[in-house]
Amino acid sequence: MSGRFFAVVGPSGVGKDTLMEAAAARVPGLHLVRRVITRPASAGGEDFEGVSEAVFEARVAEGAFALHWQAHGLRYGVPAGVDAVLAEGRPVLCNLSRAVLPEAAEHFEGMRVLHITARPEVLAKRLANRGRESAADIVRRLERAGFPLPGGLDVCEIDNSGDLDAAMAQLLAALQPVRA
Ligand SMILES: Nc1ncnc2c1ncn2[C@@H]1O[C@H](COP(=O)(O)OP(=O)(O)O)[C@@H](O)[C@H]1O
Numbered sequence: 787m788s789g790r791f792f793a794v795v796g797p798s799g800v801g802k803d804t805l806m807e808a809a810a811a812r813v814p815g816l817h818l819v820r821r822v823i824t825r826p827a828s829a830g831g832e833d834f835e836g837v838s839e840a841v842f843e844a845r846v847a848e849g850a851f852a853l854h855w856q857a858h859g860l861r862y863g864v865p866a867g868v869d870a871v872l873a874e875g876r877p878v879l880c881n882l883s884r885a886v887l888p889e890a891a892e893h894f895e896g897m898r899v900l901h902i903t904a905r906p907e908v909l910a911k912r913l914a915n916r917g918r919e920s921a922a923d924i925v926r927r928l929e930r931a932g933f934p935l936p937g938g939l940d941v942c943e944i945d946n947s948g949d950l951d952a953a954m955a956q957l958l959a960a961l962q963p964v965r966a
């Protein structure tokens with residue numbers, strides 16, 4: 787049986803990458819997607835492949851992505867190799883844009899959305915502490931915080947306003963197979 791694709795979404799600074807890494811350390815076999823991004827490889831944060839616009843465009847043309855989108859002035863791609871990981875029966879976690887969810891649901895059958903949320907003042911503080919973006923970029927990311935989720939999806943809400951362990955418990959529960 788093929789593994790399940792879990793789309794991790796939510797506003798910038800909410801803790802998506804932190805939770806995904808903690809989950810991978812706890813759940814044997816769980817695969818974290820290494821995204822391709824047109825961001826300098828030195829930017830830090832998640833483990834990703836940093837490429838130029840031209841390289842990204844060439845990858846799109848050769849069908850190297852299962853899914854790709856644009857956000858924050860950057861381009862993001864999910865390598866097509868993720869389909870082989872799912873075919874091995876492994877669960878997959880991937881950080882996606884909320885805007886790309888309808889397309890993702892078409893590609894990944896049985897996809898579950900893990901919607902991570904936190905109070906606005908918590909987001910602002912976390913982004914400032916993370917220090918990866920400029921103040922102007924942080925303002926733009928906070929403006930996007932309330933972006934609504936498209937309807938018709940299988941969504942689990944996970945509140946990460948408080949300590950990480952509380953959100954991890956919710957995340958681990960959401961990864962459990964659905965019982966018939
Ligand atoms: N529950 C939490 N409590 C305190 N700090 C957190 C918590 N979750 C995440 N963080 C911190 O908030 C910042 C943003 O987290 P990150 O995982 O990069 O968010 P995202 O990937 O959603 O943008 C990071 O510095 C991270 O260490």
Ligand SMILES: O=P(O)(O)OC[C@H]1O[C@H](OP(=O)(O)OP(=O)(O)O)[C@H](O)[C@@H]1O
Pocket residue numbers: 795796797798799802803857858862881882883884885927930933
């Ligand atoms: O359409 P949205 O749901 O607002 O998402 C926009 C982008 O933000 C996140 O990227 P990234 O991981 O670079 O940013 P973040 O860590 O600050 O969330 C997410 O993976 C999308 O690529």
